[in-house]
Amino acid sequence: EAQVTQNPRYLITVTGKKLTVTCSQNMNHEYMSWYRQDPGLGLRQIYYSMNVEVTDKGDVPEGYKVSRKEKRNFPLILESPSPNQTSLYFCASSSQGQPQHFGDGTRLSIL
Amino acid sequence: GESVGLHLPTLSVQEGDNSIINCAYSNSASDYFIWYKQESGKGPQFIIDIRSNMDKRQGQRVTVLLNKTVKHLSLQIAATQPGDSAVYFCAVTVGNTPLVFGKGTRLSVIA
Numbered sequence: 001e002a003q004v005t006q007n008p009r010y011l012i013t014v015t016g017k018k019l020t021v022t023c024s025q026n027m028n029h030e031y032m033s034w035y036r037q038d039p040g041l042g043l044r045q046i047y048y049s050m051n052v053e054v055t056d057k058g059d060v061p062e063g064y065k066v067s068r069k070e071k072r073n074f075p076l077i078l079e080s081p082s083p084n085q086t087s088l089y090f091c092a093s094s095s096q097g098q099p100q101h102f103g104d105g106t107r108l109s110i111l
Numbered sequence: 112g113e114s115v116g117l118h119l120p121t122l123s124v125q126e127g128d129n130s131i132i133n134c135a136y137s138n139s140a141s142d143y144f145i146w147y148k149q150e151s152g153k154g155p156q157f158i159i160d161i162r163s164n165m166d167k168r169q170g171q172r173v174t175v176l177l178n179k180t181v182k183h184l185s186l187q188i189a190a191t192q193p194g195d196s197a198v199y200f201c202a203v204t205v206g207n208t209p210l211v212f213g214k215g216t217r218l219s220v221i222a
Binding site: 004033035040041042043044045048050058090092096097099100101102103104105 | 143145147152153154155156157160200207209210212213214215
C-alpha cells in the first residue's frame with residue numbers, strides 16, 4: 001500500500017531535549033516536505049526536499065533541521081525544542097508536479 | 112508571494128444538498144490547484160486537482176471550477192453525505208515552487 005509513515009504519532013517531551021520525527025514513503029517520490037498545522041494558521045511549510053541531498057527552507061524553518069540522505073526518508077529534527085513548537089506535524093511526498101500524499105501526523109507537546 | 116484565502120471558515124449543509132467551498136488566490140501566475148480533505152485525526156487527503164489550462168474538472172461527486180480572471184477556485188460536492196464532513200483546503204502553486212495552503216473550511220453535514 002502506497003503510504004507516508006510518520007513516527008511517533010504522539011510525543012510529550014520537555015524543553016531542550018532533542019527529538020527526531022521520522023518520515024518514510026514507499027512511492028519512490030522525489031519531493032518530500034514537512035508542515036506544521038496550528039489552529040487559525042493552517043498548514044505552514046517548514047522544510048522541503050526536491051531530491052536526495054537537496055533541502056530548502058519553507059515558511060517557518062527556525063528551530064528545525066532536516067536531512068535527506070536517502071530518497072525514502074526525510075526526518076525532522078528539533079535540536080532544542082521549545083514550547084512554541086508544540087503543534088501537529090505532517091510529512092508529505094510527491095512526484096514532480098503531482099499532488100502531495102500526506103502522513104497521518106505527529107502531535108508534539110513540548111512542556 | 113502567493114497568498115490563499117477562503118471565503119468561509121465554516122459551512123453547514125443538509126444531507127443530500129450540494130456544497131460549494133470557495134478559495135481565492137493572489138498570484139495570477141499560479142498554474143496548479145489542488146483540493147484536500149482532512150478528517151479528524153488524519154492527514155490531508157487529495158480530492159481533485161486542476162491546472163491553469165482548464166476551467167473545470169470533474170471527479171466522482173466533486174467538481175473543481177477555476178476562474179483565472181478573478182483568481183477564484185471552488186469545490187462543489189454533489190449530494191453531500193455525512194462522510195463528507197471534514198475540513199477542506201485549497202492549495203496553490205506556481206511551477207515547482209512549494210504549495211501554499213488556504214486555512215481551510217470546515218464542512219458540517221446535517222442529517
